[in-house]
Amino acid sequence: MIRGDSDAEARRRRPPARPAPRLTLDTPVTYLKGVGPARATSLAKLGITLAGDLLRHVPHRYEDATTVTPIAQAAVGADVTVLGRVIAKGVLPTRKGLRVFQAVIQDASGMLEIAWPGQPFLDRTINKDDWLLCTGPVRFFHGRRLQPREFVNLGPEEEGTGEGRVLAVYPSTEGLSVRLLRAMVQQHLDALLPLVQEPLPAWLIDAADVPPLPDALRMVHRPTSVAEAMRGRSRLAFEELLCVQLLHRKANQVAREDRGGRAFANKRDLTSKLRAALPYTLTHAQVRAIREIVHDMESPRRMHRLLQGDVGAGKTVVAVFSALLAMENGAQVALMAPTELLAEQHARSVANLLAPLGIAPVLLTGRLGAKEKRAALARLAGDGPVLAIGTHALLQSDVAFANLGLVIIDEQHRFGVEQRAILGSKGVAPDVLLMSATPIPRSLALTLYGDLDVSVLDERPPGRQPVTTVVRSESTRTKVFEFANAQLDAGRQVYVVYPLIETSEKIDLKAATVMYEALVAGALAGRRVALLHGRLPSDERDVIMRNFRDGALDVLVATTVIEVGIDVGNATVMIIEHPERFGLSQLHQLRGRVGRGAEQSYCILLGDVGAEAAERLGMFAATEDGFEIARADLQLRGMGDLFGAKQHGLPAFRIADPLRDEALNETARTLADRVLRDDPDLEQPLYAGLRQQLTVGYAKALEYFRVG
Template identity: 85%
Template sequence: MSFRGDSDAQERRRRPPARPAPRLTLETPVSYLKGVGPARGTMLAKLGITVAGDLLRHVPHRYEDATTVTPLANTVLGADVTVLGKVIAKGVLPTRTGLRVFQAVIQDATGMLEIAWPGQPFLDRTINKDDWLLCTGPVRFFHGRRLQPREFVNLGPEEKGTGEGRVLAVYPSTEGLSVRLLRAMVQQHLDALLPLVQEPLPASMLADADVPPLRDALRMVHRPTSVAEAVRGRSRLAFEELLCVQLLHRRANMMARDERGGRRFENKRELTSKLRAALPYTLTHAQVRAIREIVHDMESPRRMHRLLQGDVGAGKTIVALFSALLAMENGAQVALMAPTELLAEQHARSIGALLAPLGIVPVLLTGRLSAKDKRAALTRLASHDATLAIGTHALLQQDVSFANLGLVVIDEQHRFGVEQRAVLSGKGETPDVLLMSATPIPRSLALTMYGDLDVSVLDERPPGRQPITTVVRPESGRTKVFDFVNAQLEAGRQAYVVYPLIETSEKLELKAATVMYESLITGPLANRRVSLLHGRLPADERDAIMRAFRDGDIDVLVATTVIEVGIDVGNATVMIIEHPERFGLSQLHQLRGRVGRGAEQSYCILLGDVGADAAERLGMFAATEDGFEIARADLQLRGMGDLFGAKQHGVPAFRVADPLRDEALNETARTVADRVLHIDPMLELATHAGLRQQLTIGYARALELFRIG
């Protein structure tokens, strides 16, 4: 006779002993965490969360402050409030225009309030009755009080007390993982994971940046007691990212400098002093600073690789000319390459006039030269008879050779590929390279985007330039606008009229250059010399039109953005931009820079009916001519995109930091990176062991730059 108890005992003896749960580490696969499992682990992997430590680094992208909740009965029209209530009714309502509006009525102990989301009927699938909603936004009148949320968080069918009084983290999520579920996962494991965190940065670095230790920072971002505390915790994570990127860039720069031995120029002050004495104006402080930085590079035995960026009219050309003269007074030749023949010709004229008192005549090399003139130019360059060559892509041709090329200057450097720049540099033995850009971006961002270059910034405009009067005018003011244009033309001036499209589009209700050209020449500009310029015209025809406009043979140029990078026409005093809301702020700034290049007062008129958001943006543009401020606003509105793609040496995009928003932190990170690499270029000291390890975890480029095995 057998007993059940005996068989159970025998079964237990045959069964292998249960293995203890693996010890929790930051490298534990996230699917092993309680409440996660394989299915959710797969979903988390889509967010880049594969191990437990990744959960800590998955930082909220915003917060909802429920520490100051307004009772529903106390909400008043016009107020901007945060409210918390339980959904007691909901539904999707159509409007007469066809727009579908999701509405919910929420309730707390004091009363009720209607919440509306126009154009978001899909919320009906994710917001349910009895869910608690935390909403922030203005209270407006619509058959009573109604709030249209700017932000909201669905707390689910939780008790009110779990949301009120807290700062709620809102995490980047993915399909199948709601924000509420992610928040619960982090909170469930935060206390167990935080003690495992080791600080990778020395205390001195934390003090330099005024940021908390990593463990405290992670607690602050995931379980903040206030929004200010969450911001402080985020700054610590941002600083670490910025520091790692700056270390990689500065290390790459150091290695490139060591590997690219150049020539050492002596600052003899022969030609440069003569030019300064002959200048009819005084250099700005920014120009003097940039020249000193370039001279320092050229005096060193290492090859210069510097970006000179400045706003429209900031005086980049004169800085480049001083650099060129330093090379020339050392017996070297200089090549300046521009993207268009018109710009090359302009440089040849303006630089030639400045160098005439010094007895230097530049050689112009473009595709328009006759065979005879081209042979003469090539002979002069090959025999060292000419010290300065100014040209276009023609400088890259195989038959162009230099006797002693010592400096390469590339204007509008973004218009040339890396290979093209390398071809021109290859025509000399390790010539110094100066790249110029008229697209201003904040210095901190330039140092991050162009980390393999040294950066000089011209952030002042030469004195004497009149500000450009910029105004926004509605469509109803069109007649007055063109009356003003005609008055300017009567005074002997010239004008541009710019459109976003070449031809009309069925999808976009926008005026187009070709159609409006016909309208203008038969309407308000009927008695004027008007020409049409756009990118579909053959290059020769475009150049001919621009030359005619430059020479004063055309009164008004109707164009697209093909004129964005053009030539100086000092007599052009009016820039009209139609549909200005269709252009980015930086693009508007470049277009505005086509006028204001002479002694006369100039005007930029933004013409068209625009919405409230565009009106605010254009109003900001009209209020300033500071290209750096405009670029900053443009980047904030449009985003920076992925700054670090394949072309940026495999450095990943930032997860927490924003070089624009964190400008001061970025400057600090760069200073700290320079100091660290000066004393420990391979990060071999014990104090930098944690930083070295952090680089290996997140930055594959570190393996090469620091020879980490």
Template identity: 40%
Template sequence: MTIKLDSEVQFLKGVGPRRAEQLARLGIKTVGDLLLHFPVRYEDRRDIRAVAELKEGETQTVRGVILSFTETRLRFGKRMVNAVIKDATGLLRAAWFNVRSDYLSKKFKPQMNIIATGRVQLARDGTSFEMHHPEIVVVEEGEDEATGGILPVYPLTEGVNQNTMRKIVSAALAGAPALPENLPLPLLAKLHLPARDAAVRLLHHPPKDTHPQKLATFRTVAHKRMIFEELFLIECAMAVLRSRDTDRARGIAIEVKKEHLDGIISKLPFELTPDQKNVLDEIVADISCPHPMNRLLQGEVGCGKTVVAAVAVTLAALNGYQAVLMAPTEILAEQHYKNITRMHGAFSLKTALLTSGTKKKDLIRERAANGEIDLLVGTHALIQQRVGLKNLGLAVIDEQHRFGVMQRAELIKKGASPNTLIMTATPIPRTLAMTLYGDLDISVIRTMPKGRAATETRVIKPSELSRAHVLIHREVEKGRQAYVIYPIVEESEKLELKAATLMFEEYRKNIFPDLRVGLVHGRMKQDEKADVMAKFAERELDILVSTTVIEVGIDQPNATVIMIEHAERFGLAQLHQLRGRVGRGTEQSHCLLAIQYPMSAVAKERLKIMTQSTDGFFIAEKDMELRGTGDLMGTRQSGLPTLRVANLVRDFDILVAARKEAFELIKEDPELARPECTALRKEMERNWQERFTLADIA
């Protein structure tokens, strides 16, 4: 059978139906998919040391023969497995703790040729060397020659090991036709990049003379080519979106009268920060133009983005246009509704709330369709087909990463090219903003309102919980309030997490019997949640035990303490979001990160960063470094393809170059009509037509 790139992978030698099902879990369905399943790192077998040449304290590689396996029982039921490895110069002991010898003996047999890599330590006798938990690879006949001494290490799934994956990929490389080029040849020549097929083959089988540092940092010419391709395709889509926004039908130009703007600002109970004023100027300039505004507003937790949005929607309403504000949760939507209603009361504007829990939905829809409502605040309920607007001039989307691309598009379709303001309280690293939102103008609010005290953040060990409870009690005695956050609703033996529902009773009855303790979680009915949140807002509760339902946007300036249980289980961005629930007033606030052991090295690093900085943009950069960029900020739901080889932190220089080339190309050839762009056009259609709503590229 002739193998083609679109052939099902099961027909490849060594695969078959069962293994094809396993590969499908990795997104590999065709031979072409397999060729684009790239190594995540490489084992460099070229620098192999003799046992007699090993140096203590260094990670090194030896090649030898397994002589034996022995198991030793230790105290407390633990065990140690020893293997003796021999080469021509001596013996090396390998040791594994708490690993069954029968498990290792199934993988490795005496007299097997192996390569062992690990940190070299001096044995107890003071004369020989040993490695603890070394990585062992069986050397099969001809394998070194096939890889040039460099082994690719692939992402795997259950049932598929590295040797199997390497053999399957090698079979595909040997039998499949060349991958077609998808980038313009003049561009490749300009940037001195290899053809796609050559680059892919080099990624799987690096040449024997490849520099180790370039392999480790993904800076071989093959890596540069494929990283550039991934980022260039994304930036081309961003450039097309920007071009389309500029060239499409005229938008709604809202004539902003100075007396309206001054009148709104004068009604605010506080002075705007310089950043808020600058962003308002940018928004006013945008909505006054005939082209639709398409702006992303990002800023620190509690920096005052909502106030800016409230001023913008009020301006739209005062000039005869309708505005909508979509929030991800009913709690946040209700909060926005209450705050904006107070502002609109001074201008006799009509505001309505539409969520799944709203009564008289039909009446609100009818009034919105007739133009009788100036501002409609709501949740996903706003994008239902039955919701119509007569004269939509401004759409505001809060906490944008909580919504998918299609949901945002549905809201914007409620009007004829309305102005759009997208807000996020999750600071976005520059690289990610360029990638995810390259088609948007970006505004940033960095300065905090005057009088805000920095939040003190500390890690609370299990032995220190009582001290944390004392601090909470002391703050409540001062008239303040506190949050206690748990990551789940019900007990889970697997995760060993405390349930908010059980701990609520513990707090109410035993820890703080003299205080008023409330509970809110995601499985409560909306009216129940609203009732608890209202009591907390009115200071009828001292402590609110909650799941992460309060992560987004809840504003209670009187709350000065938040204790996050099992903080080691949360990501950096989520921890920072939760910390933002306090520190909203003038009083000193406290964020207590209560931990449980054991804790991973990454978790320790997250907590260290939290205690060192309250800068959301710094934390966002660190979060991306720790987590990578595969699905950061909801990348998958945004419609972007998963990055196979590019990393937005590591590859920022390539991202900048890709963006420059993409925007220049689309500016010169917006339809990709040139002959050399034919393949690129087809690649764009294939990648974006369905998943990023770019059908008009075709």
């Protein structure tokens, strides 16, 4: 038998190929044309395993090729979008050792040099004859040069340049370029869109003023303009925000109604005495927060409230009013802080506040001697109201409260859920007040902490002088330290902060350890200077901070280990080197270490920074509003896991941004309340699609809805 006959016989014996399943949104991507095993593996890394996942893989930005500037008209100083074919490329070194990838692109009108400093790896992904769409400023550097802010490699096919279109730029991964993903989506979009059903009731779509889901998906994947793409995105963002708001609102409802607590009576005995004894007037924000807390504590439902406020906003005195309300009713209170220094600071400040009332708090930390600890434990185990202030020592098994009615946790993000639960378990359903010094815009706080009620302190107490903040260049270093020495001569104290502990070969930055030696031998010679960073043993750090607090040190050279620290009222100067290396919120926390006394204080941002960083730091220097700074910082850096979202059970947002989508988030919150009032468990057929979305996307959180 000849070979051809053998092949024909083998084909006859082979079982017929299995027909591809009917296309649905649940069809595995391996059945889509052009997706083999290798591409399916790469798609899985992006969370794309089903055909419907491809529709939900939304572009993270768009390039507008509808307004391309001819290269000949790209003038120096202009910000343009140009489109051209790569005719030359290469990597050039500079005298400073920086390697710059350069490409020359050409269109029908002329040529233009494109440069990517510090990105030599692009030489492996950008090839000659590729078409590049580049957006950025044109500058003069031995001729015209554009340094792209954004760019898209459209590949070598001229008909694929996309000129005149809005180009979607998708999150990609190894083995799947943006160009390939875009082609894959476009290839299957027309077949998949008719399969999409709107899960939300029509009244919700109308109330939110967003397009139906099929239209929205077409808008995000095949937009006619960037504005249309953003409108489509708003529909997908709204769905995410609505689902999260529903889960949080339901969780809050269940927490408040199913977990009974105790109802305290507002006797206005100790609280009125404290208010009369205060040497200052409470701010409107403090009064509002106290009123909200009192309302919670009077309710038979267990309080679960977050008190968040800016640096120096007066959270401690609000917490003390809360404690006194519980103590008026014969209950005990536990205030837990993350460090011994912070616990000791709270104990001192609270003792001063309560001295006119004849009340002394009990301090419980790991530093207590055996006799002191026995006395503290005896007070907690005995009858009568008491305010205990401590660290993790409060969690120890030998710490027993006779009648714990209120738990207050400072810097709550520093404690895990289990630790907070242990303290709460030492009483019978005590009310819980969490405190945070990280200012978050209220709308974002209500989303991130949706299972809590939120009180916000957004005013500074009267009498606190604003901190003078300035940006100074490296050339003024001598004058800056002359000013610091003048403050030291006047009896004040100084912080000097660096972003690194030790020098690095990869980053050209001053480091705390090296600069400590240089300052002691130079600008701060003769001063009592100490070095503080996170690699020191905790006991050694505590000793240094206590010495600085007590005035035994003049200057503290440190890293951000002091970001959330103790109050040193005598410290009036904060010098921050390489300020561009810090986030705005981090700078704000560092600045909050000064200005805590009666003297005028100063924050000096020292270093040579680029134009973009200078603008950012200038904005920081112009305001002390931590909420405004947090908003700007989040817009610049993104949320990340900054606020411990995972710890609070918040599902990650793929499309929505509660800060950028603030108005949409407010709408989602309002409509979520309406939905739950209409159908608390989403049992009506009207909400079947919404319930399905929650089941698919937020299965772990559905315990709030008691769904098995």
